[in-house]
Every structure is written in C-alpha cells, then in structure tokens.
Amino acid sequence: MRLTTKGRYAVTAMLDLALHHDQGPTRLAGISDRQGISLSYLEQLFAQLRRQELVTSVRGPGGGYHLGRQPDTISVAEVIAAVNEDTDTTRCGGAGDCQEGEICLTHHLWMDLSDQVRAFLQSITLGDLVERQDIRRVSMQQAMRSKPIESMAEQIPASNL
Amino acid sequence: MRLTTKGRYAVTAMLDLALHHDQGPTRLAGISDRQGISLSYLEQLFAQLRRQELVTSVRGPGGGYHLGRQPDTISVAEVIAAVNEDTDTTRCGGAGDCQEGEICLTHHLWMDLSDQVRAFLQSITLGDLVERQDIRRVSMQQAMRSKPIESMAEQIPASNL
DNA sequence: ATATAGTTGACTAAAATACTAGGTTATGTG
DNA sequence: CACATAACCTAGTATTTTAGTCAACTATAT
16 A cells, blocks of 8 residues: 555545535536646546546536545545556565565565555545545635636645745 | 655665664665665665664674664654655645645645554554564574464554544 | 775666646537 | 537656665774
8 A cells, every 4th residue: 555645636536526425526627626636637547546436427518527436435545546556566576485485574564564554544434534524614615715706727826825 | 654665665674673683783785685675775775764863873894783772662654754755745735825825625634644644653663563473583594485474463443533 | 904884976767746738529508 | 500518538748756876985893
C-alpha cells in the first residue's frame, strides 16, 4: 500500500462524489473547480476508478459520475489501490528468493507493515468520511462558492497568507 | 506520511542495524551485501538518518554506524519520515487557504488519515520488529534456507475518526 | 604509510507524477 | 436535426522522485 499525493487526489475526488451522492451525476468539471484538481488529470484517475468499477458514468449533457456502490461500502484503501496500479518493484517480487534463494528481510517486513496500513484504510469508508462534521462544513462552503454564476473558473490563487 | 519503497529501504537498513546492535559498528558495505541495496544509495539515506540523529557514525577502519538510540525507542514512522524529507506539495501547504482563502477538503481529510497511519507506525519500534519476527536468526544463518516466517500481526486498535 | 570507512557533491537514467492539448463519441435539449 | 455537453481516449511534456554511479575527500585504526 503506497501512500502518495496521487492517492489523495483520488480519495478527495471520490469523497466529492460521495458528498453529492444524492444529487444525480457529478461532473468532473465540478470536482475540478471545487477541489482544485486539473480536469484532464481527473479524467485519467477516473478512467482507472471506472475500470475498478468504483464509479459509473453517464455520458452526454447532464451526465457525470456516480459512485459504483454505496458510500459506506467503498473503502479508502480500495480507492488508493485503484489509482496506484501495481508497481511492485521489489527485488523478490513476492517470490521470496531475492537474495541467493533466501527469503529477504525486506519483503516480509514491508508487506506486513503495508498490510496493516491497508487494513486500517480498509476500515474507513467514504460513508464514514461524509459523516464528519468538518468535512460537511467545508463541503457546504464549497457549494456556496460555486453556486453563483459570477464565480469564474479562473483559479490562480494570487492570495498568499 | 508517505509510504514508498524509499522508506522501506531505510527501515530495512535500520532493522539490519538493530540486528547487529550489540556487535559494534555496522558497515554500510555489510548492509549493502545483506540487504541488496546499493552502497551509494545507502550513503545518501544514512546522511539523512544521521541528520535526524537516528544513527551515529564511527569513521575509519572498524568503523560503521550505530543506532542513535535503543531499538525499542526508534519507531518505524521516525525512520520513514527521516528519508521522506517534507515534500509537502499540497496547495494549502498546511496553511489551509489553498482555495480562495478557504480550508480545503483535501488537507483536513488527508492529514487525518495520514496522522492515523503515522500513529500506527509510531507504535512499532525496531525492537518490536526484531523480536516479533525473530529475524535475528535468519540474518545469522545466511547460508541456510529458512522457512517463511509467519508474521504475528498486531491487531489494529479499533480506531475512530 | 596505508587501507578502511564515513562524508560530500555532482551527475545520471529511469520512473512516477501532474498536467496540457486535442481529439472522439454518446446523448439530452431546442 | 443541430448543437452543446460531458464522458472518453491518446499522445505528449515538464517536473519531481527514485535509485544509482563516480569521484574526491576526511578521519582513524593498524
């Protein structure tokens, strides 16, 4: 289980989807606006999420994406795994014979830790995250910001601290 | 808390050090041989580990590295954090104003998950790993084939978000 | 004196990341 | 039907990270 910013993008996008779960299809353009992720990058991520059947799509006007299952049945671990397609670059590659036919320390150790982390992230669902107050609050702020037509798509945050 | 192969290299090297903790300084060349990590790459990793005072060095013939503290006081999280020097590329960068002065979903969510993972990895020390998997024997019997060691995975504390 | 072993810096190939550009295809609406 | 919409797809690209090499240097035990 690798943990990188790519996985975070995917989880964030899926959470956005979960937050609008009862509002018909969600457009990637909307997620892009709300979460500040480039549209084309989202398209790539969602191609992978779709392949794993974590989302379903509706084409054409009024279209967008739905969660493939109920929010409380989709774990964070699944989402991360979906975009981090297996890049197992271990010497042993699971065979356990990376060093002169012997089991290597590395593989077992890391696989164990990795599995523990995975198990933890598997216990957290999108449904769990949606229930969180802080997330609901931020989501509401995002909704208010994107409602008016006056809000331009231009989003170069010239504002620093 | 990022989880990549780089972190695994560092943890593996530190575990090797822990295994030879009572045998005087451990040479990087030895770790390189045993764990199959390039010497020069190890040098880079140990430069970072040294900066974080996770190891101490002895120069000259017979020299090498020692753990900076006792194995049971060095957590896996610390080791990983040491080599994954903060490359926080979040839009908000911790300030929480990534999107038009507002807190972003991403930051809170990911920081929380990341903190949970960190807390978990912080609860595992090098001392634990040496004991739990009984790898000391494996490392001492390099010429022998050894059976796969079943991991005694510690149960994840029921976590709540 | 010499070999050892850490220390440092510059450099590099390969991969992953994050994104851009420019299409095509399906489909709802006027 | 025309058209706008939005998913879908492919290719390319800049940047960063990974993993490593190479070369020089400093400290120290023998």
